[in-house]
Amino acid sequence: MARVYLDSRRVIGALDRNLFGSFLEHLGRAIYEGIYDPVSKLSDANGFRKDVMEEVRQMGVPIIRYPGGNFVSGYNWLDGVGPKESRPRVLDKAWNSINSNQFGTNEFMAWCKAVGAEPLMGLNLGTGTAEEAAALVEYCNSDQGTKWSDLRRKHGFSEPYGxxxxxxGNEMDGPWQIGHMTATEYGMKAQDAARQMRYVDPSLQLIACGSSGPFMPTYLEWDREVLEQCYxxxxxxxxHRYFTNSPQDTGGDSSKFLAMNLSMEQQIEETIAVCDLVRGHKRSPKRLWLSFDEWNVWYRARTGDATNGHRQQAPHLxxxxxxxxxxxxxxxxxxSLLRHADRIKVACxxxxxxxxxxxxxxxxxLLRQTIYYPYKWALQYGRGAVLNLLxxxxxxxxxxxxxxxxxxVAGTMSxxxxxxxxxxxNRDLSKAHVVEINWQDRTPGQVLVSTVLTGGDLKASNTFDSPxxxxxxxxxxxxxxxxxxxLELPARSYTVIQWSG
Incomplete structure (x- = not known):
């Protein structure tokens, strides 16, 4: 039997809603044919897919990172603003695709407002300059009377976005990244961009680009060197982290695969340790938080034509x-994200x-894939503070x-x-496990929600024909x-239970 000891007085920290954000990159069909499809009968006058907007609204996604990703390191934001008929069709070198630029900064801001999400804007620190980053901040956040704020107003958007x-930047430690540089070079560029951006708007919250993951030879050392420059x-x-059940990573062993969230926790704790090491070096009163702004399972559609757009617009990538x-x-x-809510304030x-x-x-x-459900449950039921469960x-x-x-087991209380x-x-592939929850300081109210995701076939997936x-x-x-x-958790299952106060 498993036991969970729950004491509402023992909490890890407040749960920032942005812990369950998401991400949209100009990549494949994420934007075009995804959220923006002006020729579709399902779209509104702005070209936004109405069914997608309603789905995202109902999910309650709080923050969305945009426009990349690898894409952002070669992106000129000026290509995506102004009259649509004047916007250039450009080659996106990151994904070898054509970007029509019919969807850009102003369209994204309008879409975010429509779905009730906050924008998390990515900046080009690859081919882009610190000055261009500050210009985009001015375009988005300044009211009027300056070059870039007046350009936004000329484009028809009088109110600043704030x-x-x-x-x-994005994954600047990666040799695959346009504008890849050393940690010291990036740290100095990030420092300059941060300074210039804050001259425009001192209220900004800025996220430095950490290591792309534990597979990198410069893992953690990159983070330390970057932060020495820009802390x-x-x-x-x-x-960032993507998890796989491929032969080279887990040997295709599903029981090992289902334990990989503990590897995520190790990565989080190692990164926190580096942040705090540099804090000590700097004798700084400031404690950095983390933005786990790319995470998911991804290993099948990762090579060949799945990542090469062959200079097409909206290829299936x-x-x-x-x-x-x-x-x-x-x-x-x-x-795992919940258990580190004291330091992770944004995740996508x-x-x-x-x-x-x-x-x-x-x-x-539209189709809800299997991973939709645990993500949606986190958005729906993860509220208040994260409990420190034993x-x-x-x-x-x-x-x-x-x-x-x-x-x-993880838990929250509002x-x-x-x-x-x-x-x-329940990671057990063959057996159910009885769990006893011991309520230390309170008696729960009535059960409001009691739902499980399970099944006999670990490889089963949803399709448009069998959704x-x-x-x-x-x-x-x-x-x-x-x-x-x-309660008894079925074998190979993920369960959410919510009680009233």
Whole structure:
């Protein structure tokens, strides 16, 4: 039996809603044929897909990173503003695709407003300059009376957008990145961009570009060198990570794959350690937060034609098909993000529509992939503060990770209404596990939500022809007696339960 000890007085930290943000890059069909499709019968007068807008609105996605990604390191934002008939068709060298520039900064701001999301703007620190970054801030955030604010007004947008959060480049440690440079070079460029941007708007929150992941030979050392240059000028540091169940990573072992969220936690903790090391060097009173602004499962649509647009517009790129085990790991990754909510203030599931995405579109509608469900549950039920749970569970051995608990649990509680939510992953591929929740300081109210994602086939996925092959099922509402709640988590499952206050 697994036991969870829940004390509402013990919390990890406040849950920033931006922990469950997402990402849209000018890549494949994420923008064109995804959120913007002016020739579609499903689009409004602005060319925005109405069904997609309604889906994103209902999901409640709080913040969306844009316009990249690898794309941003070669992007001139001026190509995407002004009269549409004057915008150039350009070659996006990152994905060997054609960008018509019919969707740009102003369209993105309008779309964000329509879906109720905050923009997280990415800046070109590859081919772009610090001066160009500051110009975009002025275009977006200054009212009037300056070169770039007056240009925005000339384009028909009188009110400034007040964009708060900005990413200073993307994966600049990567040799694949346009404008790739050394850590010291990037750190100095980020410092200059930050300074110039804050001259325009002192209220900005700026995110420096951290390591692209533990696979990099410069992992952590990059972060340290970058922060030695720009620690005093930024507020956060980015992390990226994609998880695979490929033969070279897990040997195709699903039980190891479902433990990979613990590897994410190791990456988070190592990155925090570097941030705090530099803080010590600087004797700084400021503590950086983290922006995990790319995370997901991605390993099938990752080579060859899946990543090469062959100079087409809106090619089918990175259109990963997700199965049940992918969704279970995404649930585990949600749990890991929750457990580090004291330091992670922004995180972005990469991406939102069509490209390694929970939602896919075709000409007649949209499809919810398997990973949609744990992500949607986090958005719906993760509220308030993250609880510091004590979880006791049987374990199994995983190489490089040691003893891994079969049962992985995270929880939140809202101070406003007292609602408690528990998110539980059962990694056991063959056996159900009984879980006893011990309520230390309160008795829960009635069960409001009790839902599980499970199934007999870990490789099952949803298609437009079979959209409900992997879908949530009703989970028997557990009862509480004597301060204890007992429930049985099915094998290979992810479960959410919410109680009233």
């Amino acid at each position: 964009v708060k959060r900005w990413c200073l 005093d000028y930024v507020d956060g540091l980015s992390l 990175l259109e990963e098909v997700y199965n049940l085990e992918d969704a279970l790991l995404v649930g585990g990754l949600v749990n 599931l990469a991406q939102l529509i069509n490209v390694i995405a929970p939602v896919m579109t075709n000409s007649s509608g 979880v006791e569970s049987p374990t199994y051995e995983v190489s490089k990770l040691g003893q891994v608990p079969y049962v992985d 101070a406003q209404d007292g609602k408690v939510a528990i998110f539980a992953l 409900q092959k992997v879908a949530p099922q009703t989970f028997a509402k557990p009862s509480t007696s004597g301060g204890r709640t007992k």
